[in-house]
Amino acid sequence: MTQTEATPQPGPWAGAATPVALEARGLVKAFREFRATNDVSLRVDEGEIHAIIGPNGAGKTTLFNLLSGFLAPTSGEVLLFGERIHGLPPHAIVRRGLSRSFQISSVFSSLTVRENVLVALQSATALPRQFWVPLSRLDKLRPRADEILAAVGLGGAPDRLAADLSHGEKRQLEIGISLSQDPRVLLLDEPTSGMGSEGIARVIALVRQVARGRTVVLVEHNMSVVAELADRITVLQYGQVLASGKYDEVRRDPRVIEAYLGEEAHA
Numbered sequence: 001m002t003q004t005e006a007t008p009q010p011g012p013w014a015g016a017a018t019p020v021a022l023e024a025r026g027l028v029k030a031f032r033e034f035r036a037t038n039d040v041s042l043r044v045d046e047g048e049i050h051a052i053i054g055p056n057g058a059g060k061t062t063l064f065n066l067l068s069g070f071l072a073p074t075s076g077e078v079l080l081f082g083e084r085i086h087g088l089p090p091h092a093i094v095r096r097g098l099s100r101s102f103q104i105s106s107v108f109s110s111l112t113v114r115e116n117v118l119v120a121l122q123s124a125t126a127l128p129r130q131f132w133v134p135l136s137r138l139d140k141l142r143p144r145a146d147e148i149l150a151a152v153g154l155g156g157a158p159d160r161l162a163a164d165l166s167h168g169e170k171r172q173l174e175i176g177i178s179l180s181q182d183p184r185v186l187l188l189d190e191p192t193s194g195m196g197s198e199g200i201a202r203v204i205a206l207v208r209q210v211a212r213g214r215t216v217v218l219v220e221h222n223m224s225v226v227a228e229l230a231d232r233i234t235v236l237q238y239g240q241v242l243a244s245g246k247y248d249e250v251r252r253d254p255r256v257i258e259a260y261l262g263e264e265a266h267a
């Protein structure tokens with residue numbers, strides 16, 4: 001059966017008061033004998049900020065790749081607002097409203113800050129064969145690009161070369177690039193990685209701002225960032241969900257304390 005056939009069965013969370021934005025059901029991703037995710041189920045409600053945490057190698061990146069179409073699951077399902085999206089290519093998933101920023105930079109260094117957003121806006125609206133158009137023809141998208149740059153705190157730097165941005169500014173630009181798709185669901189892969197406390201505070205404020213009116217899922221190692229931002233968290237370990245719920249509930253879960261949070265949870 002193809003994924004377009006038959007309406008997905010209601011999940012165990014059907015009837016919940018808040019609509020479910022993103023749902024994973026029994027996701028398995030096997031690399032030969034090894035299961036990087038092993039029966040992962042996850043529910044992200046519309047409008048929530050949901051953090052995925054777990055030790056190195058727990059399967060967080062693999063899960064993000066499955067949710068965003070960069071990997072096809074060995075088995076299991078991914079639903080975006082109730083529609084199956086697993087098996088679709090990433091660009092088709094973007095068009096359905098889920099966009100992702102990467103841990104590794106997706107910024108074009110040789111373009112200016114504004115040009116980076118213009119290219120992203122163009123690719124969000126054009127047919128694939130129209131992707132490579134002269135930058136001069138993107139002028140009509142400029143007001144929207146400048147709005148996005150203002151939203152991510154780069155309104156004062158549209159003409160700077162992306163190569164000259166600081167690490168933190170590049171992360172801001174990446175979030176801006178993801179916003180150019182105007183996603184209903186935004187996946188952020190370690191948005192604070194490699195940042196000092198000032199950069200982290202800026203990203204926390206930025207994530208809060210971009211989360212208004214949309215759903216955000218982030219992979220994050222920094223537990224104080226998770227505590228500040230996340231409505232709910234899912235803890236992965238060895239490719240499986242160890243716990244899921246509100247931050248305060250999960251941090252008190254003895255299995256989580258033992259597996260991951262350690263002494264921090266006793267603080």
Ligand SMILES: Nc1ncnc2c1ncn2[C@@H]1O[C@H](COP(=O)(O)OP(=O)(O)OP(=O)(O)O)[C@@H](O)[C@H]1O
Binds near residue numbers: 031034035057060061
């Ligand atoms: N393409 C692949 N082929 C084989 N094994 C893989 C592949 N991708 C990931 N793995 C393995 O799957 C497991 C989960 O990896 P993954 O990168 O998803 O973990 P993670 O939680 O994101 O880790 P980190 O916090 O270090 O980024 C790891 O043991 C990894 O080595």
